[in-house]
Amino acid sequence: MSETRLRPKLRGKELILAILRWILIIFFAVYTLFPLIWLVVSSLKTNFEFLAGSPFALPAKPQWVNYTNALTVAGLGRMLFNSVFVGLSATVVNIIVASMGAYCISRFRFKGREKIFTLFTAGILVPLNALMVPYFVIITKLGLINTYGGMILLYTAIGIPMSTFLIRGLMDSIPMELEEAAYIDGCGFYARFFHIILPLSRTGIVTAATFEFLTCWNEFVFANLLVSSEKLRTIQVGIRYFTNQFSTDYVSMYAAIVISIVPSIVGYILFQEQIIAGMTSGAVKG
């Protein structure tokens, strides 16, 4: 069909629509990119250049020293380590627990299976911010307030509905015959899980893990609530203190913000398909 479609010259209304379309496309792109570019460019200026010059001006000489300042003044190294450590630990535990749960829900028929499944799905819709009070009390009662453990436990738990959902979706698509054949050959419960199902649901697991890690990395509300010690601050909580730490050293503060954003953007570009799949499939089914 498309080969036979003639491309007439755009006239009148069509032309206006085409122009309007590109205006919109470019407007949204500029709206997203320009502030980020401004931030990066400003982070490479001297404070004098930043305060006196136009926002569109480029720095005379890129001031990389702002970045070394940012790393030392804010203690960004420690925060980055905390974020990576908490995020990775929570992701590993979360994926183990979720894939075990997803295996049971996806492959076996047992009493209460439907109810359990509904519980997991409903979990995706719960407004977690509203549960601040109980989370604070539970973590305190467990003696995990102000520890890595408290954050890791909470992040593991709040990601369970989503991860189970994503992994189960993939496990459902693995043919039953495969597992049944293995069963006849004498494969037990564990062997079937580790040797057949787990390797075959790799893509679902990667999506869930990427999504979980990104959620942990960007999480602020609970990290801020559960941790008061400076040593345990994740990068998101640390950002909050930048305004005090840097006071009038704007350019170093911008450098610190850039450092905090770069891992998210790089991770996104590397795992784009997984992140989009994770974020949209939950939404569409939910």
Place this chain on the structure above:
Amino acid sequence: MKLERSDRGPLYAFLGPAIVLMLVFFVIPVIYVFVVSLLKWNGISAPVFRNIRNYTLLFKDTAFKRSVINNVIWALVAGFIQVPLAMVMAIILSRKPKGWKFFRTVYFFPQVISGIALAMLWRAIYNAETGLLNGILRSIGLGSVACDWLGGIKTAFPAVLIYWVFYVGYYMVIMMADITTIDTSYYEAATIDGATDFQQAIYITIPLIKKTSLLTCVTLASVMGLRQFEQVYMLTNGGPANTTSTMVLYMYKKLQDANYGIASASAVVLIIVGVLFIVCIRKLFEGQSEETAMIKKARRAVK
């Protein structure tokens, strides 16, 4: 797979951890906020039963009332301005213009940057002396409009509200995924009949995504609007004079004051308002699609 007797043990062992986490971090907390919302409790001394007094106190507090109103405005703007914008972009990009993959990637950026970092960025943009916004205004000769956006009673809430409206990537991607599943023969037939792209969008695409991804996005966006916290916390901390407060921020402040009863009561209000929004949006979309069906019938009759 049939469950063998020998599988029963491992099954419980496998399912157990996930179920325990779900109970402890989802089921119990939801029940918990409802119960604690009826108590006077500071987390240390013995709780006292208060019946619904927390709720009457809550609705006497102007800061809370303002928070509810702000959240409702926020949810409406998200659902009925941000999502329609996202829909327009989804329709445009799903026709795959030049560079659509690049634009899709760019539009999605704000979704992967943390809310708190975005808020810091916008704090820098809105800054009265050094901000980008005032810088642009001054350089195009509108210096007189420049002001302390986040500090002014009149400008603070619009400033906090407006900046993320144009971050449409998330909803756009959801709707694009839906649009690509539409049978292309509809469009081919419409093209033969001489329908323009615009007409195709209005009469084919929008009706077909209305009950699926569009409904999902409007619901999601409104619910997100009700949960706002990081942005206001970071940009204004609710000020000036509580004009930018939200329910979650209010709850957070009450929790900091160890006023667990009031904090839980505001959580309950948040949950109830959320459910109301979801129900109303569903009703609205069902009603509307019947209406368009009738319009279509009428059109056909006229022809």
